Amino acid sequence: MRLIKTLLIDNYDSYTYNLFQQIAVVNGVPPVVFRNDEISLQAIIALVNKGEVDNIVVSPGPGTPRREQDVGVSLDIVRDGVGAPVLGVCLGMQALAHANGAAIVCGPGPVHGRLSSVSHTGHRLFAGIPSGPGSGFKVVRYHSLVVNEATLPSHLAAIAWTCGGHQAVRPASSGKSSLPATMPDSRRGVVMALAHARLPLYGVQFHPESVATSYGDALLSNFRDMTAAHHGLLLPRELPVTAASGHSHQDRPQQNRATLDVRWTCLKGALGRDGDDQRIFQSLYGFNGGSDAFWLDSAATDRGRFSYMGGREGPLWRRITYKLPAGGAPSASNCGTVCIEDVSGRTSEVATQWWPYLEQLLRDFTCSCEGSDGRDKLPFDFWGGLVGYLGYELKAECGAPAPFRSTLPDAAFFLADRVIALDHRSGDVYLVVLLDPADAVSTASAVGWGRDRRDQILQILSQTKPLKSTPDSAAQNGSADHSASATAGHSCPLANGHTSHAAVEAGLEERRLSNGHAEACGHAPTPSKVEPFHLHRTCETYMADVQACKDALYAGESYELCLTTALSRRGTPRKALDLYKILRRVSPAPYAAFLSFGKDGPQVCCSSPERFLRGSRSGDLEARPIKGTASRCQDAAADTAAAAALAASEKDQAENLMIVDLLRNDLGRVCQVGSVHVPVLMEVESYAVHSLVSTVRGKRKPDTSIVQCLQATFPGGSMTGAPKLRSMEILDRLEKEARSIYSGSLGFIGFNNAFDLNIVIRTAILHGQQIRIGAGGAVVVQSETKAEYDEMRLKAFALMRAIGEWDGSTGPAAVDDRVAFVSGA
Ligand SMILES: C=C(O[C@@H]1C=C(C(=O)O)C=C[C@H]1O)C(=O)O
Numbered sequence: 001m002r003l004i005k006t007l008l009i010d011n012y013d014s015y016t017y018n019l020f021q022q023i024a025v026v027n028g029v030p031p032v033v034f035r036n037d038e039i040s041l042q043a044i045i046a047l048v049n050k051g052e053v054d055n056i057v058v059s060p061g062p063g064t065p066r067r068e069q070d071v072g073v074s075l076d077i078v079r080d081g082v083g084a085p086v087l088g089v090c091l092g093m094q095a096l097a098h099a100n101g102a103a104i105v106c107g108p109g110p111v112h113g114r115l116s117s118v119s120h121t122g123h124r125l126f127a128g129i130p131s132g133p134g135s136g137f138k139v140v141r142y143h144s145l146v147v148n149e150a151t152l153p154s155h156l157a158a159i160a161w162t163c164g165g166h167q168a169v170r171p172a173s174s175g176k177s178s179l180p181a182t183m184p185d186s187r188r189g190v191v192m193a194l195a196h197a198r199l200p201l202y203g204v205q206f207h208p209e210s211v212a213t214s215y216g217d218a219l220l221s222n223f224r225d226m227t228a229a230h231h232g233l234l235l236p237r238e239l240p241v242t243a244a245s246g247h248s249h250q251d252r253p254q255q256n257r258a259t260l261d262v263r264w265t266c267l268k269g270a271l272g273r274d275g276d277d278q279r280i281f282q283s284l285y286g287f288n289g290g291s292d293a294f295w296l297d298s299a300a301t302d303r304g305r306f307s308y309m310g311g312r313e314g315p316l317w318r319r320i321t322y323k324l325p326a327g328g329a330p331s332a333s334n335c336g337t338v339c340i341e342d343v344s345g346r347t348s349e350v351a352t353q354w355w356p357y358l359e360q361l362l363r364d365f366t367c368s369c370e371g372s373d374g375r376d377k378l379p380f381d382f383w384g385g386l387v388g389y390l391g392y393e394l395k396a397e398c399g400a401p402a403p404f405r406s407t408l409p410d411a412a413f414f415l416a417d418r419v420i421a422l423d424h425r426s427g428d429v430y431l432v433v434l435l436d437p438a439d440a441v442s443t444a445s446a447v448g449w450g451r452d453r454r455d456q457i458l459q460i461l462s463q464t465k466p467l468k469s470t471p472d473s474a475a476q477n478g479s480a481d482h483s484a485s486a487t488a489g490h491s492c493p494l495a496n497g498h499t500s501h502a503a504v505e506a507g508l509e510e511r512r513l514s515n516g517h518a519e520a521c522g523h524a525p526t527p528s529k530v531e532p533f534h535l536h537r538t539c540e541t542y543m544a545d546v547q548a549c550k551d552a553l554y555a556g557e558s559y560e561l562c563l564t565t566a567l568s569r570r571g572t573p574r575k576a577l578d579l580y581k582i583l584r585r586v587s588p589a590p591y592a593a594f595l596s597f598g599k600d601g602p603q604v605c606c607s608s609p610e611r612f613l614r615g616s617r618s619g620d621l622e623a624r625p626i627k628g629t630a631s632r633c634q635d636a637a638a639d640t641a642a643a644a645a646l647a648a649s650e651k652d653q654a655e656n657l658m659i660v661d662l663l664r665n666d667l668g669r670v671c672q673v674g675s676v677h678v679p680v681l682m683e684v685e686s687y688a689v690h691s692l693v694s695t696v697r698g699k700r701k702p703d704t705s706i707v708q709c710l711q712a713t714f715p716g717g718s719m720t721g722a723p724k725l726r727s728m729e730i731l732d733r734l735e736k737e738a739r740s741i742y743s744g745s746l747g748f749i750g751f752n753n754a755f756d757l758n759i760v761i762r763t764a765i766l767h768g769q770q771i772r773i774g775a776g777g778a779v780v781v782q783s784e785t786k787a788e789y790d791e792m793r794l795k796a797f798a799l800m801r802a803i804g805e806w807d808g809s810t811g812p813a814a815v816d817d818r819v820a821f822v823s824g825a
């Protein structure tokens with residue numbers, strides 16, 4: 001008795017690792033994966049003959065089986081068989097048909113991320129699976145091409161077909177759908193499965209591995225049992241649980257690491273008034289407009305409980321920036337450059353690639369706050385470590401081509417050994433330091449920092465009146481006096497002693513200066529001095545690009561494409577931090593942030609609603625992809641109706657489902673078998689716009705590092721489309737420039753194994769005299785070109801409004817007319 005072992009051929013798809021996970025669960029042992037150009041037919045036959053592989057699954061993928069490079073060895077496998085059962089999925093089934101002489105043609109229309117009912121002949125592949133409309137057998141499809149049934153050779157039989165029309169993934173519970181829930185299918189039915197008459201070769205056109213397909217596990221179990229019967233094998237009655245169990249990440253032995261101590265003090269209930277967080281940041285880190293400072297700001301605090309801020313302080317502090325090599329694919333012989341500046345201003349450079357550098361850094365530093373009385377767990381995840389961004393072009397080091405280069409660093413992080421964490425629920429303020437316990441100087445400096453910061457914060461918060469001159473003073477209402485008391489962290493009291501007023505004074509000085517500025521030159525430069533934004537691709541070009549995306553979808557090259565463009569102009573009349581303060585007021589978002597890197601920048605004002613990936617200390621991963629966007633309405637009833645319409649829209653559901661399956665795939669590459677799940681599918685969240693949000697979770701494999709997780713999942717699939725690789729290539733051809741920080745991720749990567757990174761959207765990047773924002777949206781076959789252009793504008797709008805207020809344009813209408821979308825191609 002033994003388990004069935006599967007060879008999984010990957011046709012460069014973004015759903016292959018969903019099949020991987022499903023097969024691993026069904027077989028009780030994970031499959032072996034090779035890409036279609038990584039293994040020869042001879043090698044596969046040898047594996048089968050040696051009994052190392054019992055069956056083969058050929059994955060879906062972009063393109064067509066008519067093009068050799070799209071399918072590689074897949075076509076050889078299904079031509080005459082390899083002595084083992086083969087199941088082709090989607091492109092895999094099309095390859096089976098094509099290799100046997102059938103015609104692969106364009107279907108009645110692409111069907112991406114949509115549900116169909118299926119009727120089947122009762123073939124063994126469908127044993128125990130009901131058939132026909134209303135039977136409960138519903139499958140997700142991602143394809144444009146179909147097998148022409150009339151051209152099937154006599155030895156290849158169709159054994160399943162679609163029946164009825166497409167259905168919404170989540171039927172509408174209320175509100176009006178923008179599309180009918182069922183679209184009539186004019187055809188008799190598209191071939192959904194094939195079986196060879198003599199050889200054990202099968203194919204399914206739908207995706208058994210999608211989160212919304214029913215009976216997918218049953219189908220793969222049938223394939224497993226048919227394989228056992230083919231080889232005359234007996235399967236054990238109970239399958240082992242494949243999910244790796246045992247030790248968690250924290251328990252892993254850490255070798256050759258400097259373990260830093262985490263120490264903190266807590267100012268209980270210190271936050272009382274709206275705007276206290278901003279007062280603290282402004283006063284402590286806002287001088288020079290916040291140079292070398294970070295603020296991971298849960299500006300929409302209903303979603304994020306904790307915010308983190310810090311500046312250039314602490315003996316371990318450093319600023320780390322990375323530039324990809326100027327041209328060509330990065331490799332060991334074509335390295336990029338890491339530049340490091342330490343707290344005293346000393347700089348150094350290392351020729352390296354990014355991920356190995358980051359891996360080493362995270363190996364060199366680790367931190368712990370254990371060893372005390374057990375009550376010492378901090379309630380939040382970031383205890384110090386790296387804060388910064390990963391730019392989109394780092395995809396060059398994630399196995400994707402990256403033909404364009406950003407003028408900005410491709411990654412930039414602070415090593416932060418001093419962090420102020422704010423708990424918006426309790427009002428507690430934590431002052432956290434990382435220190436080397438063996439180093440007395442480091443301990444003394446930590447104690448001094450904690451003492452000073454505590455005194456400064458207490459003083460900042462005791463100011464009863466908000467200062468009028470701050471640009472956002474309108475937002476700072478309430479002047480109730482309140483007091484806060486400092487309680488020492490359980491691990492180690494950081495401070496007690498006298499007050500240093502330096503930073504408080506610096507903060508006041510800043511306000512005096514901006515006051516003077518306001519008096520001397522008015523609130524901001526006059527609108528006439530502000531250059532209009534230049535839309536990098538005109539409205540016409542953008543709409544043509546949407547059409548080009550749709551053409552690619554019709555051709556079977558992609559299932560969904562997230563097309564974007566940029567707006568930029570010269571002219572940054574005021575400090576970036578002032579813009580950020582307006583942005584967090586007009587467009588508060590749960591993954592908002594302000595980052596400012598040195599005197600040369602860049603400065604990042606971010607109001608992102610989207611989490612890319614979070615990892616807990618114990619290795620739980622969570623992605624929260626957004627797909628589906630609708631504008632807010634002034635009128636409450638209309639706003640609720642707009643949200644309900646979004647939730648019921650079949651187009652938006654299809655967009656969202658495709659990305660959910662993509663994220664499941666990406667997590668499936670680094671997560672324990674059976675652990676990837678979708679606790680929330682398509683819920684509306686409403687910030688500057690209404691968004692359809694899903695949650696995908698999984699448990700990181702114990703032998704997989706944070707860096708390996710990021711390399712497997714970056715850039716976030718919601719900014720690329722699916723399948724990721726082919727989609728990014730198509731987008732590069734249309735967009736013709738680097739996306740830079742936009743479309744990347746920012747957040748923290750802690751030395752305690754926890755990390756949390758957003759998707760950089762709804763973000764203004766300031767650099768030199770330049771200000772730039774990116775915007776875009778997912779294109780699917782149902783997309784209308786003008787509607788996509790409008791969606792892109794909608795996403796840029798909240799930012800434009802903030803920029804208008806910042807640089808002196810007045811109301812939103814004025815911003816829209818005069819500043820935004822003046823294309824100057
Ligand atoms: C491309 C953007 O947003 C992305 C596209 C979305 C969509 O198509 O609905 C939603 C969120 C993001 O993943 C953007 O904001 O610029």
Ligand SMILES: NC(=O)CC[C@H](N)C(=O)O
Nearest residue numbers: 060061090091144145556
């Ligand atoms: N998901 C797939 O395998 C798609 C196959 C093919 N590219 C099509 O669109 O029809």
